[in-house]
Structure formats: structure tokens, C-alpha cells
Amino acid sequence: MLLHVIARGKIARSPEAELVARYEKRMTWPTKLTELPETGGRIPEPVEPHRTVLLDERGEPLASEAFARRLEKWRDEGIRETRFVLGAADGHSREERAAADLLYAFGPATWPHLLARAMLMEQLYRATSILAGHPYHRAG
Template identity: 45%
Template structure:
């Protein structure tokens, strides 16, 4: 079973990198995880142009069989158990691969949102995209643990 993650930018802070690696390693016990890191748009560009360029890269990185779960503050919040049930369903579908998408610091374009099979929110607050990556990986590990009946998640 596979899970793809497509993220804009690399983790720059060591503590984010260490946390992401921690959850990737744990998640790797359950799924083959493909991680795609796209380059940030050049810093000198205006924010809207950065969003457009990053959107093009995100859309190009998505495969036709990807079930695109795009993180967006306007998306649907999923309690951990519901995310676990969805993840089970998504990973058991042989025709699709769940692909979790996180944009850059300036957000997403409507074109990326429109490509989403699901807009998913980690809450209604705005989070730094580097922290979102760690939070998403933790939630995916939590969901996998729930699906395997492991004691990581407590109701």
C-alpha cells in the first residue's frame, strides 16, 4: 500500500526536519511513502506569482491516479478516527493512490483547490507550511495506528 506526499519547499529548520523524519519512519512501517518536494518559487517574485508557479509545479506533480487530498484551511476537518477510515479506504483502492498536498507559504490557487478530491483542514487556523507537514505526517501515522489497533491513539 502506498501513500504519496507532494510538498512545496524543503524543511529549513532542523527541528521540523527531525520531527518529519520521526513520523515518516514510523509511517513507513505501514505504507510505502513517496515524498515529492518541489522547489519554492524564487523569493524575488510577488506573492501571487509565487502561488501561480508553485501551483503549476503541484499540478504537474499530481498523477492521474492520485486521490488528491489538498491541505487547505477552508477544507473539511476530519477527526482522527474518520481520517483513519478514509485512509484505509483510499489505500485499499487499487486504482487510486492517496496523495497529500501542501502548498507553499503563500497558499494555493483556486486551480489547485479545484483538482482536489478532498480539501482537508488541520483546523481553521493558518499554520506555517513546515509545521503542517509535521502535523500531517503525525496524523497519518495516528490513522495507520488506529487501523492496526495499536495503542498510540487514545479516545
């Protein structure tokens, strides 16, 4: 299953960009990163079948194991792409939230956009490590 991170805004050269690159390099599942401008720009058409996960402070704060099991379930159901969408500063619209398969939160706090992107990549790496039986999850 393709793990596709779609984010508003450019990460450029930053410590967060280094973290994103570090986890992307470690991933064994296919991964794609798409950056969109802060406003405008079109989210690419998904590969079918797919799931859409919006990172949203009002979302579900899944533990790493539960997050991994959700990805595993979707993969085993034949889902070919899971899209993780990080919105612009004003968040996601009501319509986008209603259409999503999962609203996912890193707790009730609001996180800086670039840090949330790095945290998402780490959680994707952690989830795929859990599913592969890799000891990374236990060491973290």
C-alpha cells in the same frame, strides 16, 4: 497504498524535519516525500488510480478516526496512491482546490508550513496506526 507528501519549500535541518523523519521512519505503509521549489517545479505524475488531498485552511477538519476511515475506504477501493499537497505561501489556486478529492484542514487556524508538514506526517502515522489496531492512537 502509497502515501505521497508533496510540499513546496525545503525543510532542511530543523526541529520540524526531525519530526517528519521520526514519523516517516515509524510508518508501515509505503511513504514518499517530494519537495518542490517555492515556485516552479512540476508535481510528479501520479500512479493511477490516485486521490489528491490539498492541505487548505478552508478544508474539512477531520478527526483522526474519520481521516483514518477515509484512507481505509480509498485503499479498499483500489486506490494506489494518495497525494497530500502542501502549497506555497500563497496557498492553492481555485482550480487546484476544485480538482482535489479532499481539502483537509488542521482547524481554522493558519499553521506555519513546516509545522503543517510535521503535523501531516503525525496524522498519517496516527491514521495507519488506527487501521492497524495499534494502541498509539489511544495513548496520544
